[in-house]
Amino acid sequence: MSERQETxxxxxxxxxxxxxxxxxxxxxxxxLNMKFDSRRMELSWDCKENTTYLECVMIHKEKGPIxxxxxxxxxxxxxxxxxxxxxxxxxxxxxxIQRPIPETLVYTNSGGKGTAAQNFSCFIYNANFMNCTxxxxxxxxxxxxxFLYIRDLKYRRERECPHYLEDSGTHVGCHLExxxxxxxxxxxxxxxxxxxxxxxxxxxxxxxxxxxxYSPPNNISVHCNVSHCLIQWEKPVTRHTLxxxxxxxxxxxxxxxxxxxxxxxxxxxxxxxxxxxxxxxxEPRAKHTVKIRTSDTRIQRWGSWSQPVEFGSDDxxxxxxxxxxxVVLGTLVSALIIGCLLKRPPSxxxxxxxxxxxxxFVRAQRCLHRACIQPHGSELPLCxxxxxxxxxxxxxFHPISLTRFLASRRLFPRIPHVKDKWNDNQPSDxxxxxxxxxxxxxxxxxxEIVTVEEVTAVTAAPASV
Numbered sequence: 286m287s288e289r290q291e292t293x294x295x296x297x298x299x300x301x302x303x304x305x306x307x308x309x310x311x312x313x314x315x316x317l318n319m320k321f322d323s324r325r326m327e328l329s330w331d332c333k334e335n336t337t338y339l340e341c342v343m344i345h346k347e348k349g350p351i352x353x354x355x356x357x358x359x360x361x362x363x364x365x366x367x368x369x370x371x372x373x374x375x376x377x378x379x380x381x382i383q384r385p386i387p388e389t390l391v392y393t394n395s396g397g398k399g400t401a402a403q404n405f406s407c408f409i410y411n412a413n414f415m416n417c418t419x420x421x422x423x424x425x426x427x428x429x430x431x432f433l434y435i436r437d438l439k440y441r442r443e444r445e446c447p448h449y450l451e452d453s454g455t456h457v458g459c460h461l462e463x464x465x466x467x468x469x470x471x472x473x474x475x476x477x478x479x480x481x482x483x484x485x486x487x488x489x490x491x492x493x494x495x496x497x498x499y500s501p502p503n504n505i506s507v508h509c510n511v512s513h514c515l516i517q518w519e520k521p522v523t524r525h526t527l528x529x530x531x532x533x534x535x536x537x538x539x540x541x542x543x544x545x546x547x548x549x550x551x552x553x554x555x556x557x558x559x560x561x562x563x564x565x566x567x568e569p570r571a572k573h574t575v576k577i578r579t580s581d582t583r584i585q586r587w588g589s590w591s592q593p594v595e596f597g598s599d600d601x602x603x604x605x606x607x608x609x610x611x612v613v614l615g616t617l618v619s620a621l622i623i624g625c626l627l628k629r630p631p632s633x634x635x636x637x638x639x640x641x642x643x644x645x646f647v648r649a650q651r652c653l654h655r656a657c658i659q660p661h662g663s664e665l666p667l668c669x670x671x672x673x674x675x676x677x678x679x680x681x682f683h684p685i686s687l688t689r690f691l692a693s694r695r696l697f698p699r700i701p702h703v704k705d706k707w708n709d710n711q712p713s714d715x716x717x718x719x720x721x722x723x724x725x726x727x728x729x730x731x732x733e734i735v736t737v738e739e740v741t742a743v744t745a746a747p748a749s750v
Contacts, residue, residue, distance in 0.1 A: 329361035396483035399424030437468035499579040501591030532556035
């Protein structure tokens with residue numbers, strides 16, 4: 286067991302066992318004895334007299350050639366951090382007395398092909414926790430064991446995974462609860478050991494913003510008025526402090542009772558909108574739920590949904606029925622009031638007598654004047670429109686017809702006559718003033734005056750004997 290632990294420590298950072306030499310030599314020119322330190326990403330060699338070193342180059346399979354210019358009498362160069370599990374080639378250009386000579390060093394990933402960990406990934410969640418997972422290599426033996434090492438690229442601090450996740454005794458994951466030692470960029474190395482064969486390593490450089498999954502927003506609230514509902518929230522807690530414009534949000538608004546017909550209303554909101562959204566929802570509104578999740582503006586990686594927040598009423602249809610019933614009842618009451626006003630009985634309950642006049646000219650005038658006078662003392666407009674009566678005139682007025690006519694004139698007054706200024710050259714008066722017609726005293730009929738006296742019969746007294 287102790288021997289295995291020593292082997293794991295020796296292979297923690299692949300250096301010597303993963304270096305293969307492929308040196309180009311020239312007759313009379315010694316080798317540079319090149320070395321590469323994978324921890325520091327530094328290439329060094331032995332300095333020689335009367336030799337000028339021009340540049341060193343790292344040829345990466347993904348990034349291509351990376352050139353570093355050398356200073357005078359400088360015998361080392363340092364490269365940026367890159368993954369090395371696919372192998373790289375280093376080259377130093379030397380300018381000697383004879384001619385420029387390139388010398389190369391091939392850095393390979395030794396071990397059995399297909400034995401390295403695969404499907405490696407890490408993600409940060411809840412701002413302070415991180416999980417990394419990987420799978421066993423397809424060609425890895427049964428006794429293989431993997432180990433995860435993390436190094437921050439700013440201070441070069443290294444540490445091993447504190448809590449491994451296992452599958453049948455083999456490490457296939459790591460859980461970290463303390464991320465205080467992580468920087469913006471971190472180097473991850475999964476190394477392996479076995480008693481049967483050599484195990485290749487897997488390494489990767491991860492940027493924390495690309496692996497952090499943001500938590501849902503905090504303090505989600507909904508405030509509604511007659512026409513809209515204002516949804517507000519606070520930005521989530523992240524590993525490092527970010528501005529509002531670096532976030533974007535997605536809102537999922539659902540209607541509870543008609544989920545199959547309401548559709549999935551996913552609404553994206555930028556962080557520049559001050560973390561609020563106005564949802565059009567006029568009253569009466571059905572009960573809705575809203576959920577929100579967060580992502581980075583430049584990296585499309587959505588976090589988990591928040592807990593649903595409800596707003597609206599349980600039964601908006603019942604509220605609509607109440608409103609419709611009130612409208613219908615109001616309409617019916619109004620119709621009844623108007624009907625009662627139109628069919629209201631006359632103010633005097635005593636039925637007026639039937640007026641019948643068969644008179645000469647003067648008596649017809651008096652009779653007609655008495656019939657046209659309304660109860661409140663005004664004259665009917667129709668009476669003034671009548672033409673002068675003939676000497677003998679028969680006028681009949683029915684009391685019910687007269688009452689209906691009076692009511693209709695109150696509700697619908699007569700439209701005044703508009704004078705035609707173009708055709709009416711002289712004013713005309715269609716009303717006839719009956720008082721202007723004065724009868725001739727000589728032609729007037731003599732009135733017969735009949736005096737009626739009450740006669741009381743006197744009872745005769747009995748004769749005396």
